[in-house]
Amino acid sequence: MNYDPLEYKVTHPEVGVYECEVRLKFRLVEEKGALSNPEQLLELLLDAYSCGADEYLEPVETHVRAEEISEFAASPQMRRQLIRLRNSKE
Numbered sequence: 221m222n223y224d225p226l227e228y229k230v231t232h233p234e235v236g237v238y239e240c241e242v243r244l245k246f247r248l249v250e251e252k253g254a255l256s257n258p259e260q261l262l263e264l265l266l267d268a269y270s271c272g273a274d275e276y277l278e279p280v281e282t283h284v285r286a287e288e289i290s291e292f293a294a295s296p297q298m299r300r301q302l303i304r305l306r307n308s309k310e
Contacts, residue, residue: 237288250276
């Protein structure tokens with residue numbers, strides 16, 4: 221049997237800097253004390269929302285916006301990461 225070699229083409233996806241805004245409004249049945257810790261509040265709310273609607277969570281409004289911005293508007297740390305991604309071979 222004669223096999224043709226498979227061609228593997230390495231592609232480097234274009235990367236950019238995006239400014240993203242997410243607004244979620246929902247009603248949640250939860251223990252009163254669970255929402256009092258500000259460090260864990262966002263994590264708790266996102267976990268609840270990601271599990272989906274059920275008898276404890278009722279989505280009210282969802283708004284998502286993502287807009288590409290100039291890389292010069294990003295922080296120096298983000299610009300360095302962008303350069304690393306563009307220069308990586310993998």
